Amino acid sequence: MELHGLSLIGFGTGAAHGIELHALHATTGEKLAPTFQAASATEVDRAARLAATAAPVLARLSGAARAKFLRAIATKLEFNIAELTARGTWETALPLGRCQSEVGRTVGQLRLFAEMVERGEWVNARIETAQPDRKPLPKPDHRSMMRPLGPVVVFGASNFPYAFSVAGGDTASAFAAGCPVIVKAHSGHLGTAELVGQLVVEAVRECGLPEGTFSLVFGAGSEIGQALVRHPAVQAVGFTGSRKAGCTLMSVAAARPQPIPVYAEMSSVNPVFILPGAIKARSAEMVDGFQASITLGVGQFCTNPGLLIVQAGAATDAFIAALGAKLAATPPATMLTKGICAAYQHGVSERAKSAGVRVIAQGPSGNAGTASAALFGTEAANFVQCPGLAEEIFGPSTLVIYCRDRAEMLAVAAVSEGQLTATIQAMSYEDIDDLVQVVGGRVGRIVFNGYPTGVEVSHAMVHGGPFPATSDGRSSSVGTRAVERFVRPVCYQSFPDAALPVELRNANPLGIIRLVNGQWTRAVSV
């Protein structure tokens, strides 16, 4: 595969307009070839118009055809894994093994969505048959199911160059829904983005799908992305990144003449409540577990445990001391970009100066661009008075909050903003009910006796949570629930059978489960 550094606009490419971008080697900082060209306003408009033209064609595609397309992308990623991961490790400093497993995850994700749309049950088909003799008025036949929203703009994330980027979860779920996708490439892995983008375009062509099913645009700063979100053809937005950038996109989308939904996954500190019983029972295991969870991927996971809430005491002190020692001994590692690393170092040094905060442990310093773990401590009374301490420092930094008793622990839980996850480490479930009630209202996923990192791509996963964890806590960006972000229900009244979408026809040709007159059934006729 060859890189050209040009946006992929439908089946064509963008041109050079003077604004250049460079991919950087994450470890050495050197520029990597080729030079990338930012898309022009005209190219953005063209991508959006092509997507609008493709939208009704994709909307009518059978589940089997959508599945074929998703699987074609998956196969191409697998076939080109060596090239994709070689470029990825240069651009992100993520180890080769991590890049390989992330491509595997991306492939699995595409195939899970393929299986889902092929089966067809995800459309939530509902049928109410007519009652012509009902008094006082006859009841007409009503049938409804989920239909695609239209063109979706996806912003690739820096920390998952495959699974949350060009052909990642947002794109896969939008394609599964039947929506065209325009990806704004993340500047942290431009070459990886173009390689994946080329494969998606190949799959579009091979599957005979219309031009505009997919486009990939490069751009410096926020201008191109915002132009996409403002474009009247665009109907929804998927984003993973900072709270600031996500909130800006929310504002831009809300200010459109026609406001559109934004699904932004933004910020989470993933509080972990460690009860005394757990320390008593599993201190050594938890020292290993939290060291790994905090430093995994240099802490660059949205589910990184940023707060450990403990009850003060001798056993807790010993546990935290052991965890601190292990973190202090963890070697530094290169972060995704110089910018992310600089923000982390700044965040850590500011936190060390915060009133009432002490440094418990800090890993060794390393070369420029590398980061070490940092473990801080504060009292619950101080934490609840300083909202700044609840802010995320993206990277391997964790704050231990010492509570005098359960009441203080609940008070800490009660001031928490929306989170992707909360974790409870306890001896048994009997003593966690009060905590579950408080944190359950604020998070997308509650983990019992585990670690927040590690997000399964499955039917039951919820990777979401109330604001500011995401812009829209009613959604998940991982797992098959993610498709629900890009669809809306449409009802067909008194339609002749043959004019209905296949999922709603009497004969139930797909054999899917449907809510027929109030009963879920796979009945072949109604």
Add this chain to the structure above:
Amino acid sequence: MELHGLSLIGFGTGAAHGIELHALHATTGEKLAPTFQAASATEVDRAARLAATAAPVLARLSGAARAKFLRAIATKLEFNIAELTARGTWETALPLGRCQSEVGRTVGQLRLFAEMVERGEWVNARIETAQPDRKPLPKPDHRSMMRPLGPVVVFGASNFPYAFSVAGGDTASAFAAGCPVIVKAHSGHLGTAELVGQLVVEAVRECGLPEGTFSLVFGAGSEIGQALVRHPAVQAVGFTGSRKAGCTLMSVAAARPQPIPVYAEMSSVNPVFILPGAIKARSAEMVDGFQASITLGVGQFCTNPGLLIVQAGAATDAFIAALGAKLAATPPATMLTKGICAAYQHGVSERAKSAGVRVIAQGPSGNAGTASAALFGTEAANFVQCPGLAEEIFGPSTLVIYCRDRAEMLAVAAVSEGQLTATIQAMSYEDIDDLVQVVGGRVGRIVFNGYPTGVEVSHAMVHGGPFPATSDGRSSSVGTRAVERFVRPVCYQSFPDAALPVELRNANPLGIIRLVNGQWTRAVSV
């Protein structure tokens, strides 16, 4: 039952603070006793705080307990129907029969939600069982289901004083979801609102539910409503009303430190495409049908057919002439409020002056406060150039758009904004596919050979549609899909069985259908 004119704040009442409101007799314009007192900022805050306190209690309530509460409200409405409808006819000028059937619909709606939550399947339960031996990493157990968002603010609608008001669809679906509700009463039926509100409070008490499960506030202007939407305890908003008021609430909600979802049903002209074959086959039936659909409830339905798109020709002219004659002979009737009537008369007189628009028929004028039907005509070429002609005139006004051919008809469809409904009248379904594709992307419900008015409360109904029909086209405000507006998914990882919500436990004690390892099943263990 006795009216006090005071807000119902939890189990207490508001006080008199100087700002007074008056219920008016819709036909005579006279003030009806008692004088109503606007809620104070302190009372609004108290209602929201009580709701926040009630929220976790309601969230834990079993489906059976929620069903009991919904049914208690339904029974009380039924028992008091005479008093409710007497007051309603005074305040709204809606005929007694209409008020009675609307109370019946409201009762049925509450019972449908009761049945749904009692059965429990609506929570979309999903289970992925653990695979401890999976390589390279074990797979933990994940289970997810829908959980309530928290306190919901509901704005009563003027045109449905029962079914879309204090105990209407928004309130019923929020209660079903497990959310407390604060209703802002509509100024058009203050007394009816208080009567229904008192019954809801009685039901809260009788069912042993916490104070704050329900409050009802009165307020003049938009101040009280906006204060409610801004309150940090409030987590979602349901609204039915004007585009201007709905968009204001969207802005207020988006500007909160924590943005929240707004479900506003706002504006729809419900285009009807009448193909030549239909006129040939069913002209007389359609004259009756459209006259009834246009003038039903003095045109005060959100699904009122505001645009008839026809192909020009002799048969069409005869059909429109007959419809015009029938509308011209329809007696005037009193609208809901003087303000609504004034806005209608203004809209009709402005439309009559619009360039390229002619008056086809106009009903007789009557007493002050009454309105007659108005039928206008314009050419498709003129319509597509004048966006103002697509704007809703709330009331029995309809614009006929004359197209030269199918291409012009499709062009009219293509410039349509989001709508609640579109209707296609045709000879057979073979010739509607192009229209279905264009209008299907812009509406919540497509009607074949029928009339848009008449919205069934059922599992399959979609009463929604892209902006500006609603603020959020991914939702329905009528039917059981409405509950989805007030919930979000929560995932439980590695939870001990007994600590899980009952819907997610292994033994499936409710016998509900669940997505277990990718298969929908009612299996009693997993």
